Amino acid sequence: MMGFNSGSNRLDTSAQALRRTSFWFAVIALLCLFCADLDISTSDPWHELGLMTAGALSPSVWSWPTLLTSLANTFAFALQGVALAAVVGFCLALGYKFTIVRAFCAFIRSIHELFWALLFIQIAGLSSLTGLLAIAIPYAGTLAKIYGELFEEVDLAPGDNSPAARHSLIDFLYTVLPMAWRPMVTYTSYRFECAIRSSAILGFVGLPTLGFHLETALGEGHYSEAAAYFYALLLLIGTLRFWLQKWLLPVYLIGVFYYLPPEAQISWDLIVRFVTDDIVPAPLRGAELFTTATLGEFANWFTLLWQQQMWPGLINTVVLGQISLVFTGLLALLLFPLNSALFFKRWGRSAGDGLLILLRTVPEYLLAFVGLLVLGPSMLPAILALGIHNGAIIGHLVGRHTEELRLRADSGRGLNLYFYEVLPRIYRQFLAFLFYRWEVILRETAILGILGIATLGFYIDSAFEEFRFDRAFILILASALLNISVDQFARRIRLRLHLKTTPESL
C-alpha cells in the first residue's frame, strides 16, 4: 500500500509515552467500573433533586446567631490550623533533606483531617483543641513538603557565590528564604482556602462548624436552611481576598485565638489508656507478648480484620480512586476551555472561570453527601463528587496554562483547534497536575467511606462507632500506607514522563 514510502510507518513521537500511560490508566479504570457498584437506589432521584433545587432557590436563615457562630468557628479553626501548620511545617522543612523528616511529613499528611479528628475526639472530645489539631497536623505535613521542595529549588544559585559559610542560618535567611518567600505565601494562602473547606467538613463528625448544621439540615430535608449555610460557606471563601489582607493578619490571628482558645477537658489517664490500651490490638492487651498463644491469637485477630475489613476496604478504595482519577481527568479536559482565551473571549471566559471556581469551592465531601441523598448509597455519587471538584481545580489550572501557548495565525478553529493544536501542547502539564492530585483523590476516596461507601473510611468509622479503637488504628495505618505508596508511584511516573515536578496550587 505504501510502497513509495521508504521511512517507517509507525508513529514515533514524544506524545506516544503520554498516550500509552493515559491508555493504561483508562483501561484500569474501565476494569474497575465492572467491579464498582454504580446503582441508583433511590426510587425517584429527580424528585429529590427538584426539592433541592427549590431549596437552593429559596435560602432561608432559621437562626442568625447559629449561622454566624458556625461561620466564625469555621473561620477560626481554619486560620488557627493553618497558622500552626505553617510554623511547624516551616521548621520541618528546614530538615527536609533528611529522609526521616520526609517520611514523617508524608505520614502525617497521608491521614485525612477527618481521621485525625476522629482520633482526637476520643482523647479531647468535641473541643476546640480537636478542631485545631485535626487541621494543623496534616496541613503541617503538606506545607513542610511544599516549603522543603521550594527551598531545594532555590538553594542552588546565589548561595554558591557566598563565601565559606554554606548552609548556615544566616546564609539561609539571606539567600534561600527571600527567593522562596513569594511562592510560599501564595501556596499558604491557597492552602488556607482548602483549610476553610476542611474546617467546614469537620462539622460532619460533630465539631461546631458549618458542616454540622449542613448535615443536619440536609439529612432532615430542610433544603432552604441548608442552602443558607451553603451560601455562607461560598461567601466566606469567595470574599477572602477582599478582607483577608496581609497587614490585617495579626489582628485576625489574635481575634480567633481570643474568640476560640484551643482548649479541652483532657484527662491524662484517658490519654494514657488510649495510647497504651485502647489502640493496642485486643489480643495483645495485658497479655504476655511473644508467647505462642498470644501470637496465635493476634494472627487470628489480624487475619479476620484483613479478610473482613482491610482487604475489601483497600480494594474498594483503589477501585473508587482509579475511576475517580480518570473521571477527574476527563472532566478537566472537558472544562479547561472555559478558562482559556483560545476558546472563549472576555465575558464568556469570565463566566466560564467563575463556574470552575464555584465548582472548586464546593467541598467534595459535601458534594458526595448531596449525591448520596439524591442517588442513594453507591460509588456513583462519590465518583461524581470527586470528579467535579478535582476536575474543576485541574481544569482551571490547565486553562490558565493555555495562556502561555503561542499558536500560528492560521491554526484551526473549534474542535480541530482543541484536538490538534491545544490538547497535545497542554497534555504533559495536564498529566503533571492530575498525578499531583492522585494522592489527594485517594485520601478523599478513603474518607468518603464515612458516608457509607465501603472504602477504608467506612470500616474506620464503624470501628470508632463500636469503640474498637485498635481496629480503627490499624485501618488508619493501612490507609496511610496506601496513600504514601500511591504518592511514591505517582512521583515515579512523573519523573519517567518528564512531567514538571514542582507543585502549583494543588
Place this chain on the structure above:
Amino acid sequence: MTALTDQPLFELKDSRLEYQQKTVLDNLSLAIYSGERVALVGGSGAGKSTLLKALREQRPDQVAWCPQQPGLVPMLSAFHNIYMGALDRHSFLYNLGNLIKPLPAARHQVSEIAQTIGLQEHLYNSVDKLSGGQQQRTSIGRALIQQRDIFIGDEPVANVDDYQAESLLKLICNSHPTVVLALHDVEQALQFCTRVIGLKDGAIVLDAPSDQLQVSDLASLYQAN
C-alpha cells in the same frame, strides 16, 4: 481562481502597520496582482514580517501561510503537522480518527508531499526530534497541502542548505500561481521572483521587476545609515 489582472490581490493605501504597538511601516502603498512572484528584501527589523502578516490578513482563506517561527506542535509527528493544513477539508470525526491513528487516505496524501520536500524518512517522528531544517520543511509541507493559489512565506528556506533551498523554492513557485516571500538571500530573490520590493527604515525604497536588477543594486538595502 478567476482573478482579473487589473484587480490587485493585495492592496495597501497609505497604510500604517504596527508591530507590538509600535509603528513599523508608515504611509505604505502597495498593490500585488495575481500571478506575481514577489520577494521582500531588506535588513532585519525592516518590517518584512509585519508586512507579510498584514497581507495574509487580507485574504486569510486563500493564503497558504509559512511563518518564520514554524509554530508546529512539537510533540506530534511531522505527518500530523503537515496534515493540519488540510483539517478544513475533512469532517471532524475523520480528523479525530486520523489523530489517533493515521488513516490510509491521509497517509497517502501526506507522503506524496513528504516525498517532494524530502521528509519521508522522518514523517512519523515528532517534530521536537527533528532538526531546524526538517521543521522548516514540515512547515512548508503544511502550506503545500492546503493547495491554495497564494503562498506567503517568511524566510521559508532560511534553515536549509543552498541546494535544498533552491529545490524547495522551485517547488513553492511551481505549486502556487502567486507567491510573496521574505528572503534575506538576494540571489534567491532575483532567481525565483519576478518582482523585488526593498524595505528600509519603514518605507519601500525599491520596487522593480527582478530582470532589471543586479545583486549589487540590492546591497544598499543592507547598509547602515
